[in-house]
Amino acid sequence: MTVWVKAPARLHLGVLDPSGSSGRWFAGLGVALEEPNVVVSAEPAKSLEVYGDQREQAHEVALRFVDRYGPVGARLTVHAALPRHVGLGSGTQLALSVAEALARVRGLRLSVAQLARVAGRGRRSGVGTWVYRYGGLVVEGGHRAKGDGVLPPLLLHRPLPEHWWFVVACPQGRQGPSGVEEDRALEGILPVPVEVVDRMCRIVLLGLLPALEEADGRAFGAALTELQALVGTVFAPVQGSRYADPLAEELLEAMCRSGALGGGQSSWGPVVYGLAEGEATAREVAQTLRTRYEDVTVWVSRPSRMGRRIWTNRGPNLRSGIMGASNAHA
Secondary structure: OOEEEEEEEEEEEEEEEOOOOOOOEEEEEEEEEEEEEEEEEEEEOOOEEEEEOOHHHHHHHHHHHHHHHOOOOEEEEEEEOOOOOOOOOHHHHHHHHHHHHHHHHOOOOOOHHHHHHHHOOOOOOOHHHHHHHHOOEEEEOOEOOOOOOOOOOEEEEEOOOOOEEEEEEEEOOOOOOOHHHHHHHHHOOOOOOHHHHHHHHHHHHHHHHHHHHOOOHHHHHHHHHHHHHHHHHHHHHHHOOOOOOOOHHHHHHHHHHHOOOOEEEOOOOOOEEEEEEOHHHHHHHHHHHHHHOOOEEEEEEOEOOOOOEEEEOOOOOOOOOOOOOOOOEO
């Protein structure tokens, strides 16, 4: 039996309280993308073997799984991985996919909290973990105590309207911080005034979420842009300015002039994104960016309405990225 796991990339839409001034640390929201994806397979073998993209990172997660659940004989292959440290959730999506593929080969059905624990994810943001499990838009409530090691609670999960699309732009040649470097950057964030945290929470609760329920793309985009401006101000002391890449603000302005309804920077960047209503508008915005910026990778994607998908035996169509099997299950 071969187990296949396909997980969506994610856009991180904002951290609400990185300094814990409200009494809970981090908290935030994000959305799953249909493209690009992580694709991992695992099948029984005499010993643990790891192949494919980002093999070293996958092997580290596999060893964590062995430490917790004992030896596993499996041939693990990473068929597709996300670009590392650009704001798409590469580490979380790969780690959870590897952990779940190995668990299924062992006959284990692990909860999302158990997967996060063995994969070493959710220590700060739980957005990527909840996006992995459910897709759509997720809002998580942060940690009771800094570094408590518990997956933050999921407060809300909603699919986005089918006619909403994201234009995603990634300036080439730069990566955001990770690991120890990220820990140091977060330690450098000044205490966030409670009134700023209150404002960000108000934007989410009374601006972004009502707009989502009413499928009002213009209101959603406006709320998202306002939220991102505040988040960028909070992170400016450690990333140099409101955006991590000098091109980011220019790219976002170009998106909005071309038809996007709002947007921002995902996580530490350099990925930036814009919300568009309709595929045609999204592709027009993307083409405008491609024409003007040679050193920026640009693509469009619908928000994914589901999280990871799992198959046994026959897997997804890797060439097209379209799920090709009829025996997929949650």
